[in-house]
Amino acid sequence: MTLHPGVLLAIGAGILVCLGLLFWPRRGLISLWKDLHLNTSRTRMEHVLKHLFNAENLHRKTTAKNLCIRVGMGLRKTQALLNRMESNGLIKQDDQGNISLTDEGNSYAIRIVRAHRLWERYLADETGLSGDEWHQKAERLEHTTSPEQVEALAAQLGNPLYDPHGTPIPTVDGVVGPPQGQPATSFAVGEVIVVTHVDKEQDHLYSQIQAEGIVPGMQLRILETSAQRIRFGSQDNEHVLAPVVAARIIAMPLPAEQIEVLSNETLSSLQQGETARVVRFAPTCRGIERRRLMDLGILPGTQVQVTLNGPFGDPKAFLVRQTAIALRKELSNLIFIERTEGAS
Amino acid sequence: MNNRDSNAEDILAQAASLRWELGEKVHETLMESIFEEAAGIANDVVSHTGQKAKVWDRSLDWLFTSRLTGFPIMFALLAGVLWLTITGANVPSSWLAWVLLDTVHPLLKQGAAFIHMPWWLAGVLIDGMYMATAWVVSVMLPPMAIFFPLFTLCEDFGYLPRVAFNMDALFKKVGAHGKQALTMSMGYGCNAAGIVACRIIDSPRERLIAIITNNFAVCNGRWPTLFLISSIFIGGMVSSPLLGSLVSSGTVLAVMMLGVLFTFGVSWLLSNTMLRGEASIYSLELPPYRPPRFWRTMYTSLIDRTIYVLWRAIVFALPAGAVIWLLSNVTMGGETLAVHIIHWLNPFGVLIGLNGVILLAYIIAIPANEIVIPTVLMLTVLTTGTAGVGAGNGVMFELSEGDTAALLHAGGWTLLTAVNLLLFCLLHNPCSTTVFTIWKETRNLKWTTVAALLPLVMGLLTCFFVAQVWRLVAGGVTP
Structure with missing residues (x-):
């Protein structure tokens, strides 16, 4: 049998394209099929429980209409799901159509929320996935993790208190602690805050914060708050943001005794031969990164000096405790410093 | 009680x-205070000397890492090490070949005849197993014994971390670690050694990338194939011998560079698909320079390498030798098994621009790539029935370049076969030692399978597409 090479070429290319369509990560048919498979009635029910739990924490009322979008079903199907949940004793519906959790429903919801936040924490600390993927991945994993697995995960992570967004992780007994930080709009003029988290969910707001160069770990003084604008200041910089935008910045107040100089300089800005003292790590420097830095002896209080610039400017080598250690810009951006004079 | x-x-x-x-910072606060305490004690009792050494270190660092001098020094050193290995290994290699293949082998055969050993037993033991083992030792040992001590000297001196430092910006672009430059260079000596060296990469994702892509560095077992084929088929196209050798070295270099390109491409692909979720962290220690301990390094690496090569030859090449001999001597319906398999593989081989002999040789040579060429020659004689060449069925042999060329042309080889063999030599499954090492280093079936099959699939695809485009351009139709 003889085939023209052009035909063979076309067949080969065709097979490659087919394989690509099948196996392409996240968009291929196989992963789409897996997504579809995940959308069972139990997952939908668990999503409803989670939504109710969050809404009740914010003292918001929920009706069947609110839930339609959330579970991606029409009103009639949603109502049918809710009725089934009511007969299972998970929720209560009153005459106005307001839905609330029963005790049983509440503890079920807490279990799911705990699994979700623990998974987010795990993905943030122990994997290389980016921030926007933690939530999506945890959203799937929470439904397939047994309570025993959840507890094993918590033990492995050292029973963390907060998820990577600073939201408290409910304990096994269902205790929910205070959140780590509040919106930057909730502080008074003159207070000093440290940014713990920047909400990325609304792109146009996030890009404004990004343009101002505000990142987790920065210390800022509130200079002015009004309905029109909020003014922040650091040592040598001023940022002005609209309140809607500023509300996406989550921050904690800084105790008065911890306020030294509001230095927001990072290790990456240090030039050859210059010395500095490490003052803190950004909260986004977490998990394996943070542990590695500490293993290398880079901690708050440590003296560092730039000894060597890479041929392309990155990485840079730093002299830490008599040892030269090269770090990339991504990591040295997360280490806040205070310049010191002369040799260490 | 209550x-x-x-x-x-x-x-x-x-x-x-x-x-x-308390919050979550308890552990960190504890650690900080421990470090502070320890630093305080160290400050009190440790005194530092050696200002002179520091100045020396600084100037060396400048020399090795500045944009102007860093890269020329690096490439000159790599080229020098490779050149020393290739030219330096020729002498001991031919000496070992003379002893093991030309002297001991006939002696063993005579001994076997003297004690009336059955011909098939002598065949399996001496022509098969002994021959393959001896071959692997004579090809592999000398380059290993030169390449790795040189490498260790550079490492002892403290130069290698600077290479990783220089190359990091480049490797970072594809999601890999600068130290991969080192594991890759070690791969030119031996992929299994390169993969063991990946331990120096302390970030999980980058380490896996380095392990999986190490096979794209052409190891010394594959060099003879590259040199021979490019000198016969590519260099042979040019009439003047001087220009010819220049062209053929250029071809070998091109294949190596293609390997570097594949390393970067596949690293990028892996870091963006399969390995996206793995944790990644970068740090690199730059130790002070130290004068290398020359004789000690030479002695220990020579002993280490010899033991390693012998272990590999015995564990992997010995059974391969038996398989080769049996395949070419056991007959079924009047033809040897090897011929049956070659006929069966041939349509597929021709489809991807190779042939059945090459495919069978690569299957047999999974334990050791060193024996690809002698196996190809032996199998070609077996299938073409060329008289007066070779040493009998299942006995590997070598020929002068001219005779090899004549034999391969008789076996139906074209320029396309040669080009695709060069590509396939770069892109095929790692040898069984390497696969075994990957398993030992990762203890993960998934990554071992990926590392073993990914280059093979890429090689088959590349050969297939090159063959079709070649034929399309040449205007031919597949036979």
Whole structure:
């Protein structure tokens, strides 16, 4: 049998394209099929429980209409799901159509929320996935993790208190602690805050914060708050943001005794031969990164000096405790410093 | 009793509430104070000398890492090491070949005849197993014994971390670690050694990338194939011998560079698909320079390498030798097994621009790539029935370049076959030693399978597409 090479070429290319369509990560048919498979009635029910739990924490009322979008079903199907949940004793519906959790429903919801936040924490600390993927991945994993697995995960992570967004992780007994930080709009003029988290969910707001160069770990003084604008200041910089935008910045107040100089300089800005003292790590420097830095002896209080610039400017080598250690810009951006004079 | 219980519960409840107050920084605060204390003690009792050494270190660092001098020094050193290995290995290699293949082998055969050993037993033991083992030792040992001590000297001196430092910006672009430049260079000596060296990469994702892509560095077992084929088919196209050798070295270099390109491409692909979720962290220690301990390094690496090569030859090449001999001597319906398999593989081989002999040789040579060329020659004689060449069925042999060329042309080889063999030599499954090492280093079936099959699939695809485009351009139709 003889085939023209052009035909063979076309067949080969065709097979490659087919394989690509099948196996392409996240968009291929196989992963789409897996997504579809995940959308069972139990997952939908668990999503409803989670939504109710969050809404009740914010003292918001929920009706069947609110839930339609959330579970991606029409009103009639949603109502049918809710009725089934009511007969299972998970929720209560009153005459106005307001839905609330029963005790049983509440503890079920807490279990799911705990699994979700623990998974987010795990993905943030122990994997290389980016921030926007933690939530999506945890959203799937929470439904397939047994309570025993959840507890094993918590033990492995050292029973963390907060998820990577600073939201408290409910304990096994269902205790929910205070959140780590509040919106930057909730502080008074003159207070000093440290940014713990920047909400990325609304792109146009996030890009404004990004343009101002505000990142987790920065210390800022509130200079002015009004309905029109909020003014922040650091040592040598001023940022002005609209309140809607500023509300996406989550921050904690800084105790008065911890306020030294509001230095927001990072290790990456240090030039050859210059010395500095490490003052803190950004909260986004977490998990394996943070542990590695500490293993290398880079901690708050440590003296560092730039000894060597890479041929392309990155990485840079730093002299830490008599040892030269090269770090990339991504990591040295997360280490806040205070310049010191002369040799260490 | 009851009282005690409620007390315990109170304490637990209080502890739980205190946890929220303490926050998550307890461990870090503890660690900070331990470090502070230790640093204080060290400051009091340790005194530092050696200002002179520091100045020396600084100037060396400048020399090795500045944009102007860093890269020329690096490439000159790599080229020098490779050149020393290739030219330096020729002498001991031919000496070992003379002893093991030309002297001991006939002696063993005579001995076997003297004690009336059955011909098939002598065949399996001496022509098969002994021959393959001896071949692997004579090809592999000398380059290993030169390449790795040189490498160790550079490492002892403290130069290698600077290479990783220089190359990092480049490797970072594809999601890999600068130290991969080192594991890759070691791969030019031996992929299994390169993969063991990946331990120096302390970031999980980058380490896996380096392990999986190490096979794209052409190891010394594959060099003879590259040199021979490019000199016969590519260099042979040019009439002047001087220009010819220049062209053929250029071809070998091109294949190596293609390997570097594949390393970067596949690293990028892996870091963006399969390995996206793996944790990644970068740090690199730059130790002070130290004068290398020359004789000690030479002695230990020579002993280490010899033991390693012998172990590999015995564990992997010995059975391969038996398989080769049996395949070419056991007959079925009047033809040897090898011929049956070659006929069966041939249509597929021709489709991807190779042939059945090459495919069978690569299957047999999975344990050791060193024996690809002698196996190809032996199998070609077996299938073409060329008289007066070779040493009998299942006995590997070597020929002069001219005779090899004549034999391969008789076997139906074209320029396309040669080009695709060069590509396939770069892109095929790692040898069984390497696969075994990957398994030992990762202890993960998935990554071992990926590392073994990914280059093979890429090689088959590349050969297939090159063959079709070649034929399309040449205007031919597949036979």
